[in-house]
Amino acid sequence: LPQRQFRVFFIVMAVVVAAYVLRSALYFVVAYWGHTFGIRVEADIRRDLYRHIQELGFDFYDRNRTGQLMSRLTSDLFELTELAHHGPEDLFISLVTIVGALAVMFTLRWELALVLLVLLPVLLTMALRRRRQMSAASRAAKVKTGTINAAIESGLSGVRTTKAFANEEAQQQRFDEANEVFKTAKRGFHKEMGRFNAVMEFCTGILPVAVIAVGGWLIMGEKMDYVDLITFSLYVTAFVSPIRKLANFAEMFSNGFAGLHRFVELMATEPSIQDAPDAADLTGVKGDILVDVNDVSFAYGEKAEVLHNVTLHIPAGETVALVGPSGGGKTTLCQLLPRFYDVDSGKILLDGQDIKSLSRDEVRRNFGMVLQDTWLFSDTIMENIRYGRLDATDDDVRQAAAVVRADDFIREMPQGYKTTVNERGGSLSQGQKQLIAFARTLLSDPRILILDEATSSIDTKTEKLLQDGIQALLKGRTSFIIAHRLSTIKNCDRILYIGNQGIMEAGSHDELMAKRGAYYELYTAQARDQGMGE
Ligand code: ADP
Ligand code: MG
Numbered sequence: 077l078p079q080r081q082f083r084v085f086f087i088v089m090a091v092v093v094a095a096y097v098l099r100s101a102l103y104f105v106v107a108y109w110g111h112t113f114g115i116r117v118e119a120d121i122r123r124d125l126y127r128h129i130q131e132l133g134f135d136f137y138d139r140n141r142t143g144q145l146m147s148r149l150t151s152d153l154f155e156l157t158e159l160a161h162h163g164p165e166d167l168f169i170s171l172v173t174i175v176g177a178l179a180v181m182f183t184l185r186w187e188l189a190l191v192l193l194v195l196l197p198v199l200l201t202m203a204l205r206r207r208r209q210m211s212a213a214s215r216a217a218k219v220k221t222g223t224i225n226a227a228i229e230s231g232l233s234g235v236r237t238t239k240a241f242a243n244e245e246a247q248q249q250r251f252d253e254a255n256e257v258f259k260t261a262k263r264g265f266h267k268e269m270g271r272f273n274a275v276m277e278f279c280t281g282i283l284p285v286a287v288i289a290v291g292g293w294l295i296m297g298e299k300m301d302y303v304d305l306i307t308f309s310l311y312v313t314a315f316v317s318p319i320r321k322l323a324n325f326a327e328m329f330s331n332g333f334a335g336l337h338r339f340v341e342l343m344a345t346e347p348s349i350q351d352a353p354d355a356a357d358l359t360g361v362k363g364d365i366l367v368d369v370n371d372v373s374f375a376y377g378e379k380a381e382v383l384h385n386v387t388l389h390i391p392a393g394e395t396v397a398l399v400g401p402s403g404g405g406k407t408t409l410c411q412l413l414p415r416f417y418d419v420d421s422g423k424i425l426l427d428g429q430d431i432k433s434l435s436r437d438e439v440r441r442n443f444g445m446v447l448q449d450t451w452l453f454s455d456t457i458m459e460n461i462r463y464g465r466l467d468a469t470d471d472d473v474r475q476a477a478a479v480v481r482a483d484d485f486i487r488e489m490p491q492g493y494k495t496t497v498n499e500r501g502g503s504l505s506q507g508q509k510q511l512i513a514f515a516r517t518l519l520s521d522p523r524i525l526i527l528d529e530a531t532s533s534i535d536t537k538t539e540k541l542l543q544d545g546i547q548a549l550l551k552g553r554t555s556f557i558i559a560h561r562l563s564t565i566k567n568c569d570r571i572l573y574i575g576n577q578g579i580m581e582a583g584s585h586d587e588l589m590a591k592r593g594a595y596y597e598l599y600t601a602q603a604r605d606q607g608m609g610e
Contacts, residue, residue: 106165114161118153125149125342133348134416135377148342152335159332166325170318177314185300188308191290192283192315199279203323206272211327213268220261227254276323280316287312349418355435366392367413367524367554372422374412382408385422386578390570395555397565399598400574406558409574410526413556414443444522448529450513452504457486458493460512464519476519480545481538482511506533511542518549525555532560539564562599563606571595 077085126149129136174196181189231238231247238247291305369388375381382405390396398406412419415431424431431439444464452460461473468476473493477483485508489495497504504512510533517525527546531539543564559565566585573581573588573595581593588595 110161110165114157117160118157121153121156121339122149125153125339128343128345131347132345134411135348136345138376148338152338154335155328155331156335156339159328159335163325163328163332166321166328170321170325173314173318177311181308181311184308184311185291185294185304187294188287188291191286192312195283195286196315196319199282200319200322202275203272203279203319204326206268206275207323207327210265210268210272211331213265217261217265220257224254224258227251276320279319283315284309284312349415349436351436352433354433356429356433357435357438366390366425366427368423368425368428369413370423370425372412372419372424374408374417374419376408376417381420383412384578387422388572388579390554392554393552394570395550395557395568397568397571398556398558398574399560399562399565399571399595400580401576404574404576405578406574407528410445410528410556410558413524413526414440414445442523443526444517444520444524445526445528446510446513446517446530448532450509452497452509452512454496454498456494456496457489457512460497461515461519464516465521468519472519473515477512477515479518479548480511480514481542482508482515485511507535507538510534514542514545514549518545523553525549525553527555527557527559529558529560531564536561562602573598 129145129149178189178193181192227250231251238244287308288305291300291308294300295302295305367388367390369386372383372386373381374383386409398409400406408417411417412424413431415424415436418432426434426439426442453463458470458473461477462468464476465472470493474483477486486493486495489503495503510530513530531542531546534542539561557565557568565571569584570582571585571588572579573593575594581588581591581595583591589599
């Protein structure tokens with residue numbers, strides 16, 4: 077302006093305005109495309125992870141809790157993708173700003189620039205250390221926050237039990253304790269946050285002071301004029317945000333890599349049950365399926381053996397009942413047949429072929445299971461039944477429901493088959509859920525059927541009605557039935573009494589009664605109780 081170069085001045089101003097317009101446009105690109113990119117990475121990783129852990133076997137789910145896996149699939153990925161899209165951006169912007177500003181400063185006054193160059197690493201290290209402390213505190217707080225989430229979760233899911241025992245006060249106390257822990261953990265975090273902010277403020281404030289001090293000294297020695305110092309001070313403010321960004325970046329980097337490590341670790345977990353490379357298909361052999369069990373022993377992980385030297389031969393179409401005390405291993409035996417777990421020794425043969433040599437999916441397709449604790453997805457009843465055979469028509473679904481006597485109660489529901497089952501199957505009784513499970517399994521038309529205490533939660537009257545349905549289900553199939561009410565399995569072709577030593581007795585009802593062993597004891601005890609009840 078003193079040289080009256082007005083034209084140049086306005087050109088420079090116009091260029092600056094244009095640069096700001098460009099800058100804001102680029103900010104949009106960074107915010108929008110950057111996040112879109114991050115989300116894509118996250119979605120891809122999540123898809124791969126979900127596919128992978130879905131492949132993992134029962135043993136994996138015995139070891140890992142659903143809650144933990146949930147966070148692996150959701151919040152854990154956040155830090156990884158955060159690094160993937162903010163990382164390069166932060167690093168690039170701050171490096172360019174710092175290098176650019178330093179270059180300009182060196183051409184202005186190299187002495188002052190040198191001061192900054194020396195100070196910068198020192199300040200960065202200080203900021204970084206505080207930032208690390210802060211996130212360590214943040215992680216600790218997160219763990220503690222997990223405790224309160226668990227307290228809320230368990231409190232709310234068990235609220236009916238709490239009320240039944242009128243234990244609201246005690247429950248409230250437990251909750252208050254967890255809440256207190258949460259408060260102290262948060263206090264620790266906020267203390268570290270305060271320290272970090274204090275150090276950051278100091279670092280960014282001290283830079284101009286150092287420049288002015290050294291610059292002032294230079295001016296006193298008449299080695300510099302004050303215009304240079306003012307220009308210089310303007311450049312120094314450009315350092316503030318890159319320092320913050322770099323501290324963040326270092327932090328993001330270590331968190332992101334920790335996330336990546338957890339991801340890779342999970343992806344590297346091999347499914348315990350895999351197809352042999354030359355796994356044979358079972359298709360086409362839909363007719364006679366024999367189940368043969370030779371000398372099978374099995375233990376869960378490192379625990380004591382549940383089954384020891386079990387040998388069985390079940391011809392196609394036979395109905396076998398498994399009875400015996402709880403914890404004897406009935407469920408375990410039934411889970412070995414579809415290869416949910418691999419046997420430790422011995423062999424299970426299907427149609428004369430070792431199931432380990434067959435394709436896992438093919439083996440399982442031949443099995444249908446109804447368990448005591450039925451899982452219904454949060455979807456309509458129609459879709460829950462159709463889960464048995466995904467390409468079944470609505471009519472197929474209704475037919476299957478009718479066969480197992482589920483049709484009547486479903487029709488009476490407000491929206492019939494379109495009624496949505498909520499999370500815990502809340503609107504349905506345990507027995508009704510069971511009937512839906514029967515319909516689902518009937519629809520899947522398995523060659524081998526496993527009913528694991530499937531009728532335990534159905535009342536005796538409905539069970540009698542259901543008997544026709546069950547008979548329809550059993551017809552032409554090899555079946556395994558685990559039941560506590562012995563009256564329901566009396567007519568099975570064969571009854572196995574499974575106790576602590578594996579199969580202790582085997583034979584038809586009449587044979588076992590004649591033998592006067594464990595089964596006889598159990599049956600007469602039940603018959604006596606029932607006699608008294610009526
Ligand atoms: P049943 O069905 O006859 O009541 P189970 O087959 O369920 O008996 O259980 C047999 C034994 O195996 C029990 O001692 C039980 O504690 C143990 N068990 C069952 N399931 C598992 C599992 N997933 N992990 C470890 N141990 C298990
Ligand atoms: Mg069981």
